Amino acid sequence: MLRRLLDRVDFTKGLGFRLGGLLSLAILPIGLISVIQTLHLSREYERSSEIALLGRTTTAAAGERALLQSALGTADALGPAILETMNRPEACADIMRGFVQRTVNFVYAGFTALDGTTLCSSLAVGQDMRQDPAFQQFMDSPGTLVTSSAVGAAGGAQSIAVIQPLYRGAELLGYISVAMSADMLRSTHVAGLGQDNTRIITFNNQGQILSLDRDSEGMVEDLLPRGKSLTSLLSRSETTFSDYVNSGEKRVFSVVPVVPGLVYALGSWNRSESGIAGIDLTRRTALLLPLVLWAVSLAVAYFAVYRLVLRHIRELRGQMRRFAIGDRTAPPPVLADAPAEIADMSQTFHNMARILIRDEEAMEAAVNEKTVLLKEVHHRVKNNLQLIASIINMQIRMIDHDDARRVLRSVQDRVASLATIYRNLYQAEHLDSVEADRLISDIIAQMSNASLGPDMGLRIETQLEPLVLMPDQAVPLSLLATEAFTNALKYSGRQADGSPPWVRVILRADGDDHAVLEIQNSTGGATGAESTGLGSQLIEAFAMQLEGEAETEQTDCRFILRLRFQVDPLLKRPWGVSAGEVNLTSAARPGSRH
16 A cells, blocks of 8 residues: 555655656647747746846946046056155155046045054054954955945035955965945936836945935835845846835846956836736646646556556666576576567566676686685785795704894894784785784784793783774884784883883774884893894884884883874775675665666
8 A cells, every 4th residue: 555655655756747747738729839939938037137137237237346446446547656665655645646636536545554543544554444444354354355434425424445465475465455435336327227116235245234325315215125134135236036125015126246256236126117017827727727737648658658658667676676686596687578678678677687797707716716816815925924934933042052043033023023913914804904903912812932931020001992904004114013022022021119111012092094013121220222233123113114203202101002004095986885785776666667
């Protein structure tokens, strides 16, 4: 019951629905062509109206665009002059005053430092600008700004300031401000565009109104979308949309950039004057009849094609899914009584499955053979190294000289460490990785059993976190651990309080792509614990192979050797799955059975 319900809800995704839709379109009455044309024309008319509104808004703000871009260019041009005369405030102020006197568009030009002091200005030098809204906005977000400012305005009015940051190299020194009166900016408006209900508002990227057309003063809230701020309209730049204003009237709005990223213009239009009124009703009426006829034809076409196409495709889909999840007992059978095209597809899938089964068997046999051979190589290398270690051990027993025995013992430890590496390689599940914590633990256990007598009383502690390495890193790490552990055993001493000597080995992760190996031992107050012989040279060489640096630290009671190295990432296995797991390339439909 549940499966049938899901099939009914999900039927629109099937081939039957799509074929039915195409067939239903072919049998629609000729009269629908006129309806489609009506919808097409209504969409074209709506798009043309939107483009026209954007163009009219852009035209209304064209004067402001020219004035603001001129101010931005002027601020950039004043930068070199300010940098050259910054150490001469009077000369710099003369340049600013001369610039303002020669132009009619600007009422102020100057440079303000980061502490709020005006170092160079067409007005008084040394003014404190920290209370100026423009300064506060710049300090909150250093960069190019177009905002209102109190500087240069007469009678307590606000001016419009264009701000550019000033750098010396990479150092931010402050900002250059070029201001114009609000009346100057407003005078460039093409107000109303010949219509009484059209209003244009200019605002910056922080939602601050810069200018209004003269008829908009005192009723700004009645011109903006209800419940929306100007900053929320930035995402609708270069678009038109309809919304209600506070008075309850539905108006059409257009948003265009005046200075991209800095200043925008909002056009507020009466629907009758925008040319969009009446389009929605026409569209709904034109869509009703074809939708009804299309739905009926879709249902008829679905049942018509079910027996010819769909049931065979579903059977073929089931065969493919069963084959994908691992059914390799036999190639899927070819569909009977199917149309020629589907029967040919089924035959092709049958042949492909038969070839894949044959090739998979051959590849699996080849992989197994290579795995066995590689493990046998690792096993034989391990046996040969153990044999060498045994020969060295026999030679040690035959030599009476203590120094020679000690040298041969160190060589035997190194050979045994290599043998332990190869033993871990052929015992590992994956031949391309080594469990470093297990490897070091085996080496420590092996060296402890071989080097420590029952009466030495040496305590060995290990703190080894799980760590998987490539063989190229595991070999130098294990050899370095062998040398460092040998030195720790050699120089460990009884502590001052009489407690037995100890050696501690720590392996831990350090972030996502680094690891740290530490080997510590008690010194009992003895000095000279750091070796300067072959062991130290080998430790340094193995650290270089790991692209790390071995560091030593010695206190009164302990000696520490620490190595931090980068862990190379392991090669990812296909799709991140292990053997036996299967990921289908397409999800089975809910309720489907194989």
